[in-house]
Amino acid sequence: MAKEMDKKREVQVISRNQVDLCRLLKAEAKPLAVAGHSINRLDDMLKVTGKLKYAGDYDHQGFLHGKILRSPHPHALIRSINTDKARQLEGVVAVLTAADVPGRNLFGAAMPDQPVICGDKVRFIGDGVALVAAETEKIANQALRLIEVEYEALPAVFDPREAIREDAPKIHANGNLLSLNKVRKGDVEAGFAQADVIMERTYQVPMQDHAYIEPDVIMAIPQPNGGMLVEGPMQAPFLTRKNLAPVLGIPMNKVRVRQIHMGGGFGGKEDSPIDLGCRAAVLAQHTGRPVKMSLEREELMIQTSKRHPMIMEIKIGAKKDGTLVAFKGILWDEQGAYASLGPKVPPAGGCHVHAMMMMPGPYEIPNCYVDAYLCYTNHPYGGAMRGFGAPQVHVAHEQLMDELAAELGMDPVDIRRKNGFKLGSATATGQVLDQSVGLMDTLEACAEAFDWGGRVKQAGYIDKHKTKRRGVGVGMGWYRTSIGTGFDACGANVHVNEDGSVLLYSGITEMGQGAFTVLPQICAEELGVKLEDVRLVQPDTDLVPESGPTVGSRSTTLMGNAIIMAARQVKESLLEMASELLLVPTSRIEFVDGKVYDRDNPERKLSFREVTSKCWFTGKRMIGQGWWAPPMASMNPETGQGSPYFVYSYSTHMVQVVVDVETGEVELEDYVAVFDVGKAINPKAVEGQIEGGVAMGIGYALMEAVALSGGMIRNLSLQDYLIPTMLDVPDMKPIILPGYNELGPYGAKGVGEMCNIPAAPAILNAIANACGGRVRSLPADPEAVFLAIREAGGPPDA
Amino acid sequence: MGDMKLSFKVNGKGVEISPPPGSVLADVLREDLGLTGTKVGCREGECGACTVLLDGVPVNSCLLPARKVAGREVTTIEGLEKQDGTLDRLQQSFMDAGASQCGFCTPGMILTAKALLDKNPNPDEGEIRHALSGVLCRCTGYRKVMQAVLELGRRGESGS
Numbered sequence: 001m002a003k004e005m006d007k008k009r010e011v012q013v014i015s016r017n018q019v020d021l022c023r024l025l026k027a028e029a030k031p032l033a034v035a036g037h038s039i040n041r042l043d044d045m046l047k048v049t050g051k052l053k054y055a056g057d058y059d060h061q062g063f064l065h066g067k068i069l070r071s072p073h074p075h076a077l078i079r080s081i082n083t084d085k086a087r088q089l090e091g092v093v094a095v096l097t098a099a100d101v102p103g104r105n106l107f108g109a110a111m112p113d114q115p116v117i118c119g120d121k122v123r124f125i126g127d128g129v130a131l132v133a134a135e136t137e138k139i140a141n142q143a144l145r146l147i148e149v150e151y152e153a154l155p156a157v158f159d160p161r162e163a164i165r166e167d168a169p170k171i172h173a174n175g176n177l178l179s180l181n182k183v184r185k186g187d188v189e190a191g192f193a194q195a196d197v198i199m200e201r202t203y204q205v206p207m208q209d210h211a212y213i214e215p216d217v218i219m220a221i222p223q224p225n226g227g228m229l230v231e232g233p234m235q236a237p238f239l240t241r242k243n244l245a246p247v248l249g250i251p252m253n254k255v256r257v258r259q260i261h262m263g264g265g266f267g268g269k270e271d272s273p274i275d276l277g278c279r280a281a282v283l284a285q286h287t288g289r290p291v292k293m294s295l296e297r298e299e300l301m302i303q304t305s306k307r308h309p310m311i312m313e314i315k316i317g318a319k320k321d322g323t324l325v326a327f328k329g330i331l332w333d334e335q336g337a338y339a340s341l342g343p344k345v346p347p348a349g350g351c352h353v354h355a356m357m358m359m360p361g362p363y364e365i366p367n368c369y370v371d372a373y374l375c376y377t378n379h380p381y382g383g384a385m386r387g388f389g390a391p392q393v394h395v396a397h398e399q400l401m402d403e404l405a406a407e408l409g410m411d412p413v414d415i416r417r418k419n420g421f422k423l424g425s426a427t428a429t430g431q432v433l434d435q436s437v438g439l440m441d442t443l444e445a446c447a448e449a450f451d452w453g454g455r456v457k458q459a460g461y462i463d464k465h466k467t468k469r470r471g472v473g474v475g476m477g478w479y480r481t482s483i484g485t486g487f488d489a490c491g492a493n494v495h496v497n498e499d500g501s502v503l504l505y506s507g508i509t510e511m512g513q514g515a516f517t518v519l520p521q522i523c524a525e526e527l528g529v530k531l532e533d534v535r536l537v538q539p540d541t542d543l544v545p546e547s548g549p550t551v552g553s554r555s556t557t558l559m560g561n562a563i564i565m566a567a568r569q570v571k572e573s574l575l576e577m578a579s580e581l582l583l584v585p586t587s588r589i590e591f592v593d594g595k596v597y598d599r600d601n602p603e604r605k606l607s608f609r610e611v612t613s614k615c616w617f618t619g620k621r622m623i624g625q626g627w628w629a630p631p632m633a634s635m636n637p638e639t640g641q642g643s644p645y646f647v648y649s650y651s652t653h654m655v656q657v658v659v660d661v662e663t664g665e666v667e668l669e670d671y672v673a674v675f676d677v678g679k680a681i682n683p684k685a686v687e688g689q690i691e692g693g694v695a696m697g698i699g700y701a702l703m704e705a706v707a708l709s710g711g712m713i714r715n716l717s718l719q720d721y722l723i724p725t726m727l728d729v730p731d732m733k734p735i736i737l738p739g740y741n742e743l744g745p746y747g748a749k750g751v752g753e754m755c756n757i758p759a760a761p762a763i764l765n766a767i768a769n770a771c772g773g774r775v776r777s778l779p780a781d782p783e784a785v786f787l788a789i790r791e792a793g794g795p796p797d798a
Numbered sequence: 799m800g801d802m803k804l805s806f807k808v809n810g811k812g813v814e815i816s817p818p819p820g821s822v823l824a825d826v827l828r829e830d831l832g833l834t835g836t837k838v839g840c841r842e843g844e845c846g847a848c849t850v851l852l853d854g855v856p857v858n859s860c861l862l863p864a865r866k867v868a869g870r871e872v873t874t875i876e877g878l879e880k881q882d883g884t885l886d887r888l889q890q891s892f893m894d895a896g897a898s899q900c901g902f903c904t905p906g907m908i909l910t911a912k913a914l915l916d917k918n919p920n921p922d923e924g925e926i927r928h929a930l931s932g933v934l935c936r937c938t939g940y941r942k943v944m945q946a947v948l949e950l951g952r953r954g955e956s957g958s
Binding site for chain 2: 038040041043044045046047048049050051052053054056057210211212213214215261262263264265266296297511512513514684685687688690691692693694695696717718719723724725726727729731732
């Protein structure tokens with residue numbers, strides 16, 4: 001069915017003229033009063049004073065504590081479970097096994113394939129085989145130890161290439177190949193036939209953890225109407241509700257999901273609240289009591305989603321002058337035990353499809369061929385993590401670009417200049433980029449701010465003992481704004497009260513990115529009120545319209561458009577009212593900064609409050625609703641051709657490093673990152689995204705990897721799973737270019753994920769430039785750098 | 799349970815409580831005293847979110863046995879705001895610099911920075927990096943945290 005729908009769409013180039021809403025959204029030429037300004041975050045005061053309540057800070061008096069008994073095996077059959085002893089422990093209220101799940105015993109963000117409680121089989125060490133609810137957390141933990149489970153261990157598989165062999169242990173009934181997706185553009189063999197140089201390389205990236213600082217907490221509270229309230233830090237309240245309803249066996253209108261401020265998410269809190277929410281809710285429904293379920297750091301390392309590990313085999317062909325002519329890639333994408341957000345969600349959603357379509361990079365290549373395998377293994381599962389498949393493939397194509405440049409004797413910036421996307425370029429999926437393509441601007445601006453031309457000539461030893469060698473590197477990247485499926489649609493409600501204050505209802509969540517400041521900025525701008533007069537309502541599926549998840553760098557742009565539409569709808573009645581009161585036509589009336597006046601005679605004015613008060617008194621409409629979805633995505637399932645996402649952000653990073661050629665240690669000395677994210681609605685918040693994203697990319701490049709061995713994780717604590725500290729992140733210069741997206745609010749595009757994508761390859765390229773060693777399998781920790789130098793035949797001119 | 803009395807000062811006020819034996823300071827602050835501004839991120843002394851000041855010195859309250867604070871003075875994030883609502887200059891500086899994103903590490907970060915500035919009113923970048931390296935932040939990349947602290951040092955130097 002989905003395939004047929006896909007076929008019908010074929011390749012389509014998004015035509016701006018066909019999108020009615022674009023005209024509506026086109027920014028007027030007047031200067032912006034609230035949007036576009038670096039305003040302090042509206043929730044800052046609560047954060048710096050410690051008053052902001054995160055889920056773990058709520059009063060849990062009267063709550064039961066839920067705990068999960070997890071599998072000790074990465075793959076095993078469950079022969080028997082005996083819960084008698086656990087049930088008898090004083091303070092234990094319920095011990096549940098698979099048969100106790102009232103509805104569908106499966107959950108999952110994209111497709112439900114993970115049991116709420118495993119009944120017959122476990123597929124990774126994060127699988128739950130029993131749930132306990134007890135009066136205290138301590139008793140719940142004691143009860144877990146009293147549950148007797150008899151397993152029959154099965155052979156397990158941990159490599160995606162091995163997983164799809166015929167003799168591999170079958171993890172799911174339908175086999176281990178979850179998805180094979182393809183890109184077919186042009187004639188790749190004919191392309192290679194024209195090439196003067198052909199290079200083949202394999203790159204590999206490990207599993208990365210989100211390492212958000214706030215551990216997961218979920219509360220499930222049974223409601224008198226037989227429904228369930230679930231609260232907690234989460235990026236996708238509606239997706240959580242969508243899973244809770246069938247698991248509990250009740251309709252969606254009896255499930256209420258409320259989002260609580262997150263202490264970091266980065267994609268991880270898209271899956272984990274579904275997982276914990278379903279489990280806590282089953283316990284709450286069974287016991288009739290509220291249940292709190294929280295994960296300790298070690299538990300969340302085992303149980304929650306991770307960044308997909310990938311193996312990327314690439315062959316690229318170029319002419320002598322650096323012009324790219326053909327690209328062939330095989331992408332081995334390891335899904336782990338469950339589907340999460342890995343597989344394709346038609347027409348163009350899902351992490352795997354995103355990685356596949358980006359694999360050839362932000363380069364115009366006439367002939368592209370990609371086979372992308374997504375395979376189940378018995379490892380923790382891959383979910384959404386900042387960049388959603390893009391950081392992985394950028395590690396490959398950005399290093400390859402440097403390797404190719406070296407082969408051709410070209411400067412790494414020149415080869416990018418030659419092939420990088422420009423206005424009118426066609427991507428690997430045949431999408432013609434017809435607006436807001438600032439990639440080359442970011443490259444030129446970065447080269448200038450960093451002084452690439454000057455610094456690239458200075459690579460060399462910085463000490464007379466020749467132990468430390470300096471080098472520079474560049475990384476370029478692109479990232480979508482949106483998720484490429486129907487649930488990109490965003491709803492917003494704007495309620496204007498009689499006293500002139502405004503309530504903004506949106507389902508977009510706050511995880512630290514600043515949405516709760518940026519969205520009110522857009523609302524205030526459009527209504528012409530002061531920012532402090534807008535209050536954003538905490539997302540609650542009973543109150544706010546469906547907004548899709550807070551992912552895909554989509555919030556500001558997609559929700560921003562919905563808010564503008566909602567504000568304009570309610571403003572129509574405000575304008576009518578003001579026109580009656582001021583006795584001037586609506587076309588002459590301006591709403592700015594809480595004042596309403598005649599443009600031709602500014603002395604004729606009213607306060608916003610006078611207008612709203614009169615509106616209320618005369619029964620005029622005081623609610624506006626906006627609903628915005630981007631132009632429909634398309635992707636042919638056989639050829640991968642189409643327009644999967646409606647607009648992209650672009651960025652170039654340059655970094656200077658010093659490598660100790662004797663120890664392999666890398667020090668970052670300087671960093672410049674330049675962005676085309678369209679119009680920045682809050683430049684200070686955008687800078688914050690950039691700086692944090694770069695730090696996460698530094699971690700990916702140099703130190704982060706979930707250490708897996710036989711399906712177990714060896715680094716379960718933040719002592720062993722290292723993330724960058726203040727000592728690891730250099731001073732950096734974030735630069736936001738003036739950009740404009742015709743389909744975004746005031747010209748905005750996404751930034752949240754774009755920022756971390758080029759960081760790792762820029763660093764890897766700088767390391768190679770400094771010491772001659774190329775690290776093709778991350779992370780580039782001292783050992784890997786040391787070995788790479790040795791492989792290259794020792795440090796240069798030693 | 800809870801028969802051992804424990805007296806200490808929190809944010810200038812004396813308290814006497816009877817926490818369960820083996821309690822750590824973070825749990826006493828959060829559960830017995832309702833001071834939930836102190837966050838717990840890892841319970842293993844690695845992330846620094848739970849940092850409070852013990853007699854002015856930053857400590858990981860998730861590891862510190864509660865009995866060790868008997869007779870001593872603990873400062874939590876709730877103690878920085880004056881009774882009239884005036885913020886500590888670090889709190890204002892964090893807001894103006896944009897040094898807080900998700901905010902979960904912010905209390906620990908601000909208290910650690912306060913201990914540094916109390917000892918060294920005009921620290922350089924290296925000193926700030928060294929002092930704050932025990933508090934993990936996954937959101938900010940630390941640059942605006944650095945700016946928030948540096949700015950206060952500079953202001954301190956110019957006497958304003």
